[in-house]
Amino acid sequence: MxxxxxxxxxxxxxxxxxxxxxxxxxxxxxxxxxxxxxxxxxxxxxxxxxxxxxxxxxxxxxxxxxxxxxxxxxxxxxxxxxxxxxxxxxxxxxxxxxxxxxxxxxxxxxxxxxxxxxxxxxxxxxxxxxxNCKFQLSHNQAVPLTIDLLDEINNKIIPDTLLEMRDLTIMNLMFDALLRADELVRVCAEHISRRNNALLVVTSKSDQSGKGSHRFISTSTINMVDEYIAEANFDAKTQSERLIDDPRRLNKGILFRRVSNRGHALLPYNEQPNTHQHSPLYESSILDYSSVYRIWKRVAARAGIKENITPHSGRVGGAVSLAENGATLPELQLAGGWQSPEMPGHYTQQANVKRGGMAKLSEKFKR
The missing domain is CATH 1.10.150.130 (Tyrosine recombinase, N-terminal domain)
Incomplete structure (x- = not known):
């Protein structure tokens, strides 16, 4: 054989x-x-x-x-x-x-x-x-980035460089739209609808048809995106806006790009369609999973967050926060683009622990 x-x-x-x-x-x-x-x-x-x-x-x-x-x-x-x-x-x-x-x-x-x-x-x-107990959850799994924890991070970090502004915007967008890392790195500037507070997720792991889906994003996150774009298009050396043909300018295409070592300018990127398939310039400018992972760890360290948060924490935390505030299973599925209610159901069960009988008893007797 x-x-x-x-x-x-x-x-x-x-x-x-x-x-x-x-x-x-x-x-x-x-x-x-x-x-x-x-x-x-x-x-x-x-x-x-x-x-x-x-x-x-x-x-x-x-x-x-x-x-x-x-x-x-x-x-x-x-x-x-x-x-x-x-x-x-x-x-x-x-x-x-x-x-x-x-x-x-x-x-x-x-x-x-x-x-x-x-x-x-x-x-x-x-x-x-x-x-072999493989159904048990990992003890080292990512901690959910709930809305309370995200607010704590936003209050502690006042970004003063393009790098910090980009990182904080990424974290907020991933929470709002319950994005996976592979979905985030493909977000383009034109995918954001400010009128509808919506983000078009072109493709995702659960979208086998490739039709894409729309996710909600908050006004505060849209404002962060606009501030990030404005900062990216400002040339600190000349103290003026970058020229329209400046390869470091962000007009369209991939929204979150790599930033120079000093953290004040995007790396050059060719925004022309169909030119980046095998372009070294494109490859060196876009983020990948390891980049997004480092961003989350960098933000957590600066905010003094000791919990193990990772890029998946935003998606999990967004779902848990929705469940804790009474979102239904269909609402959870729509928010995260899930085709099946299995995973949203797991987050709902996790959130319900805080509303269970023992939780009420502990609250009553101040335990």
């Missing part, structure tokens, strides 16, 4: 050369990579490559042939992989994401997919995760 899966590079899956069937499978994967994969968000691409290669390395180390046309073999390989994952410190969601990536690959290569088709494997995965 020959395998068609082996560790690849950082940019594309590699297919093991073999018989004509494997060549055909390789063509399926190459076509997907060429026509679809390269258009996915960069963070999604990296996640897929990482997950694919992790499985390939596992097969290599265990001397197991990887995916093939044999349904039983694919079932066995994934079962062994799940057993290994359950021994690791990986969280439940990480394991589920890795299996989802493998299922995606099987579909792309048009191979037998036991993750979907095998009742035995589905039950084995579910029971293995339960048995």
């Amino acid at each position: 020959s395998s068609i899966f082996k560790p690849g590079s950082n940019t594309q899956l590699s297919i093991v050369d073999g018989d004509s069937t494997n060549t055909e499978r390789a063509e399926y994967v190459d076509a997907y990579f060429r026509d679809i994969f390269t258009k996915l968000p960069r963070n999604t691409q990296r996640a897929y490559i990482s997950d694919f290669n992790d499985f390939a390395i596992f097969c290599q180390s265990e001397r197991i042939d990887s995916f093939s046309d044999d349904f039983s073999h694919n079932e066995y390989a994934i079962k062994r992989y799940v057993e290994e994952l359950c021994k690791s410190p990986l969280a439940y969601r990480t394991i589920k994401r890795r299996l989802s990536a493998l299922s995606k690959f099987l579909g792309i290569a048009k191979l037998p997919n036991p993750i979907i088709q095998s009742v035995y494997l589905r039950d084995f995965v579910r029971l293995s995760l339960i048995e």
Whole structure:
């Protein structure tokens, strides 16, 4: 039995050369990579490559042939992989994401997919995760950035540089619109509707159709955005507004860009459409997840916040704050762009703890 899966590079899956069937499978994967994969968000691409290669390395180390046309073999390989994952410190969601990536690959290569088709494997995965306590929440998960905590940060930090103004605006926008980091970095200046207090989120993890969704943003956050843009377009050296063709000026396109080392000017960026696909200037100017993560840590440190807040804290905190103030499940789903009520329901349950019977009893007796 020959395998068609082996560790690849950082940019594309590699297919093991073999018989004509494997060549055909390789063509399926190459076509997907060429026509679809390269258009996915960069963070999604990296996640897929990482997950694919992790499985390939596992097969290599265990001397197991990887995916093939044999349904039983694919079932066995994934079962062994799940057993290994359950021994690791990986969280439940990480394991589920890795299996989802493998299922995606099987579909792309048009191979037998036991993750979907095998009742035995589905039950084995579910029971293995339960048995190994993978459903438990991580003790190190991000602390929700609730509206009270956000107000504390806004009151403590008075931005005096473009960098600080950008960072604070990012945090407020991510809270209002319940944005993920990968959604934030694609926000463009023209996506903000000041008339409707709305932000157009062009694509998101939960938006499989690619239609986008609209999220509410507060007037105070819109004012922050306007102040950030005005500061970006002011040249401190000449004490005047930057010229319209200045590459450091912000007219349209990506809203949150990298800032120079001194924190007073945006890095040059080409705002012309269809010119940035492979432009080094574009790549060096835009933010990625690690940039957004550092922004959150920098703001927290300056505000003296000891809790572990991360880019996901805004989305979680926004949902918890809404739930604590009586938002319904449909309202939560609309606010965060969730297709399913499962996650908003979790935040509602978390918020209801403070309104439960024991909470009322403690308040009554001043405990």
